[in-house]
Amino acid sequence: MAPLVSRKTLIGGMTVIGLVALWFGLTTLTGLVTGARFPSPAEFWFSLKQINGRGYAGSTLASHAVHSLKLVLMGFTVAVMTGVPLGLWMGWSRRVEAFINPVFLIIRPIPPLAWIPLAILWLGLGDAAKILVIWFSAFVPSAINAFTGVRNIDKPVLEAARMLGTPRWRMVREVILPASLPMIFTGLRLSLQASWTTLVAAELVGALVGVGFVLNMAQQDIYPGMILVGMVTVGILGWATTVLLARIERRALAWNVAARD
Amino acid sequence: MGSISFRNVDKVFGHGAGGVKALDDINLEIADKEFVAIVGPSGCGKTTCLRMVAGFEAASAGSVLVNGRPVTAPGPDRAVVFQQFALFPWKTVRENIELGLRNKNLPIGERNDLVAGALKLMNLETHVDAFPHQLSGGMQQRVAIARAYVLDPEVLLMDEPFGALDAQTRVVMQEELVRLARHNPRTVLFITHAVEEAVYLADRVAIMTRRPGRIKEVLDIKAVRERENWDSHARIEDVMDLESFVHLRTHIWKSLREEKGFKDV
Numbered sequence: 001m002a003p004l005v006s007r008k009t010l011i012g013g014m015t016v017i018g019l020v021a022l023w024f025g026l027t028t029l030t031g032l033v034t035g036a037r038f039p040s041p042a043e044f045w046f047s048l049k050q051i052n053g054r055g056y057a058g059s060t061l062a063s064h065a066v067h068s069l070k071l072v073l074m075g076f077t078v079a080v081m082t083g084v085p086l087g088l089w090m091g092w093s094r095r096v097e098a099f100i101n102p103v104f105l106i107i108r109p110i111p112p113l114a115w116i117p118l119a120i121l122w123l124g125l126g127d128a129a130k131i132l133v134i135w136f137s138a139f140v141p142s143a144i145n146a147f148t149g150v151r152n153i154d155k156p157v158l159e160a161a162r163m164l165g166t167p168r169w170r171m172v173r174e175v176i177l178p179a180s181l182p183m184i185f186t187g188l189r190l191s192l193q194a195s196w197t198t199l200v201a202a203e204l205v206g207a208l209v210g211v212g213f214v215l216n217m218a219q220q221d222i223y224p225g226m227i228l229v230g231m232v233t234v235g236i237l238g239w240a241t242t243v244l245l246a247r248i249e250r251r252a253l254a255w256n257v258a259a260r261d
Numbered sequence: 262m263g264s265i266s267f268r269n270v271d272k273v274f275g276h277g278a279g280g281v282k283a284l285d286d287i288n289l290e291i292a293d294k295e296f297v298a299i300v301g302p303s304g305c306g307k308t309t310c311l312r313m314v315a316g317f318e319a320a321s322a323g324s325v326l327v328n329g330r331p332v333t334a335p336g337p338d339r340a341v342v343f344q345q346f347a348l349f350p351w352k353t354v355r356e357n358i359e360l361g362l363r364n365k366n367l368p369i370g371e372r373n374d375l376v377a378g379a380l381k382l383m384n385l386e387t388h389v390d391a392f393p394h395q396l397s398g399g400m401q402q403r404v405a406i407a408r409a410y411v412l413d414p415e416v417l418l419m420d421e422p423f424g425a426l427d428a429q430t431r432v433v434m435q436e437e438l439v440r441l442a443r444h445n446p447r448t449v450l451f452i453t454h455a456v457e458e459a460v461y462l463a464d465r466v467a468i469m470t471r472r473p474g475r476i477k478e479v480l481d482i483k484a485v486r487e488r489e490n491w492d493s494h495a496r497i498e499d500v501m502d503l504e505s506f507v508h509l510r511t512h513i514w515k516s517l518r519e520e521k522g523f524k525d526v
Contacts, residue, residue: 154345154347156343156345156347157347157348157349159317159341159343160341160343160347160348160349160408161360162317162334162335163315163316163335163336163337163339163340163341164337164360164361164364164408164412165335165336165337165361165364165365166360166364167364170363170364174349174352174360175349178349178351179351254392255350255351255352255392256350256351256394
C-alpha cells in the first residue's frame with residue numbers, strides 16, 4: 001500500500017520547516033540579522049496583515065496579485081499563440097526558416113528587459129506595455145522549441161503519414177503538432193518563466209499596480225517586511241502557474257512514455 | 262493489379278564528384294500478386310529500391326513503374342511497413358489503423374468494418390485502445406502491418422519489417438505473413454538481409470551485389486516450393502529442414518559471401 005504522504009513530499013516539507021526555523025533563529029532568536037536588513041517572521045506577518053487589510057501601494061495584496069497574474073496570463077497566451085505556430089511553420093518550411101531566422105539572430109541577443117523603456121515610451125505605464133514586453137520575452141522560447149520539435153520528428157513517422165495519403169491540414173493537426181508536443185511544452189515552461197521574470201521587472205520600472213509595484217514602493221519606503229511579502233507572492237504565483245502547466249502537459253502527453261514517471 | 266518494374270534504374274546520392282552511386286542499372290519485373298524478396302550485403306541499396314517504389318526517393322536514371330505508370334509521390338496504393346514500425350505514438354491502435362481509411366474519405370460504417378477485419382486478421386482485437394508504447398515490438402509491427410493491409414493496397418512494401426524483433430517473435434511473424442500472403446495474395450516487395458526469411462517467404466529472391474548495387478541473380482523459389490510441397494508443413498523449422506530449402510539457402514549464402522569476399526577478406 002502506498003503511504004499517505006510520499007517520501008519526497010515528506011523530505012520537502014522538512015526542508016521548508018528547517019528553513020523557517022533557521023530564519024526565526026537568525027532574526028528573532030539571536031538577532032544576528034537585524035530587521036533593517038531582513039525582516040523577522042513577526043515583521044513579515046505584520047506586513048502581510050497590513051497589505052491584506054488596509055492595503056499597500058494603492059490596494060490589497062489580492063488585487064495586486066490578481067492584476068499581475070492577469071497580465072502574465074495574457075502576455076503568455078499572446079506569446080504562445082504566435083510563437084508556437086511560427087516555430088512550427090519554420091520547422092516545416094526551410095524557406096520560411098531562411099526568411100525568419102535572420103530576424104531571430106538579430107533580436108535574440110537583446111535581453112527582453114531592454115525592451116521595457118521602448119515599450120513604456122510607446123504605450124505608457126499601463127497594461128499594454130507590460131503585455132508587449134512579456135510577448136517579446138516569452139515568444140522566443142515557444143517559437144524555438146516548436147521549431148526544434150518539428151525538426152526532430154522521426155522521419156519514418158512523417159513518411160508513414162505521407163504513404164497513408166494524409167492531406168495537408170490533417171498532417172499538421174494529427175501528425176506534426178502532436179509529434180512536436182513534448183518539445184512545445186518544454187518551450188511553454190520556459191515561456192512561462194520568462195513571462196514572470198519580465199512582468200516583475202516591468203512593474204518595478206513603471207507601474208501603478210501589481211506585485212512588482214509593491215516591491216518598488218516597499219524599497220522606496222525602506223520596508224523589508226513588505227519587500228519579502230512581494231517576493232513570496234511572486235514565488236507562490238510562479239509556482240502555482242508552473243504546476244498548472246505541468247498538469248496540462250501530463251494530460252496532453254498521456255501517450256508519451258518519456259513524460260511519465 | 263499491382264506490377265512493379267525497375268527499368269535501367271540508377272541512383273546517385275549527392276552531386277558531381279562527391280556523388281555516390283548506390284544503384285547501377287537495376288532491372289527487375291515483379292508480376293501482379295507476386296512476392297519478391299531482395300537480399301544483399303548491407304549498404305547495397307536494397308532499401309533504396311523499395312523507397313523508390315514507395316515514392317520517397319526518385320531514380321537518377323531509368324524508370325520505376327507501378328502498373329506501367331511512373332512513380333511520382335507516396336500514396337496509399339503502395340503501403341509501406343517500416344523496420345522501426347513508424348506508428349503514431351499519440352494514436353491508439355485503432356486510430357493508427359484508421360488514418361489511411363479516413364484519408365480515403367470512406368464512410369464510417371465501412372471504415373469500422375475494415376478496421377475490425379484488419380484487427381482480427383492480425384490478432385489485435387484485445388489491444389484496440391492501447392497506445393503503441395504499451396505494446397511489445399511484435400505487437401507494434403502487427404499494428405503496422407494491419408495499417409498497411411487495411412488499405413487493400415495494390416503493392417505492399419516491406420523494409421526489413423522483422424529486423425527489429427527478437428528471434429522468437431520474428432518466427433511467429435514470418436509464419437503469419439506466409440499465412441496472409443497465401444490466403445490473400447498481393448504484390449509484395451520484401452527487403453531483408455536474412456537469407457532464410459527470404460527463401461521461406463518469397464516466390465522469387467533477387468540477390469544484389471555490394472555497392473553500387475546491381476541485381477546479380479534472381480532465384481525462382483515458388484517452383485521449388487510447389488514441387489516439394491513446402492506449404493504442407495505448418496512450421497517454419499520443418500520447412501527449413503527440407504533438403505530443397507537448405508539447397509537454396511546455401512546457394513544464396515555462397516552468392517552473398519562472394520560479394521563480401523571482395524572487401525572483408
